[in-house]
């Protein structure tokens with residue numbers, strides 16, 4: 001099992017992986033992945049289908065007992081998956097509160113729901129929510145834990161294009177307000193370029209490329225620098241030019 005050392009926030013990086021390896025049977029999926037994420041940094045993880053992105057994220061989240069390597073987490077992490085994974089028999093507020101301890105759980109839950117724009121839905125059942133609303137509850141459930149790192153596995157992948165844009169805006173705002181770091185697994189090159197400070201490409205079981213995103217806080221796909229980076233990334237991912 002990968003060694004996982006919880007620690008206190010002492011400076012950069014907030015999350016480190018060193019020589020992470022994972023085989024499924026005879027197939028090596030991760031063959032020595034090393035990475036570091038600085039406090040407050042958003043890193044997008046891209047790579048072809050089946051390249052091991054979700055496997056890596058699960059390992060970083062401490063959800064894979066079979067991996068080897070070292071994971072050093074300085075602080076707390078919270079995960080948001082592509083599916084909301086809400087418990088259907090619990091109301092929204094109870095889902096957000098799940099496993100929370102300490103004072104004023106109800107107040108913290110209410111604040112987290114307000115931050116994702118769902119203050120009025122705390123008594124709803126998950127089945128009564130739209131896909132976008134359910135995913136916002138999943139974000140609130142992560143946020144209420146005040147994570148130092150958010151691990152996001154295609155969090156908006158199942159949403160329609162418009163909802164996806166809104167969720168990207170929400171994530172940008174929450175990150176500016178809370179200052180958490182994030183690792184964002186995504187298939188969407190544009191999403192990666194809109195949200196990330198740095199891009200990692202996973203290929204053949206290792207981080208094959210690392211690209212800083214020097215685009216500033218206000219980003220637009222219409223910006224030529226954005227377009228150039230998108231083209232470079234698509235080339236790297238083997239997507240031919242139109």
Ligand SMILES: Nc1ncnc2c1ncn2[C@@H]1O[C@H](COP(=O)(O)OP(=O)(O)OP(=O)(O)O)[C@@H](O)[C@H]1O
Pocket residue numbers: 024029047048049050051052053054055056
């Ligand atoms: N529990 C498992 N048992 C066997 N093989 C697995 C298991 N989980 C993942 N794999 C295999 O490991 C490889 C990487 O899977 P993973 O889901 O991490 O890729 P991914 O990059 O997230 O893919 P996608 O972008 O399609 O979601 C795939 O070949 C997959 O079939």
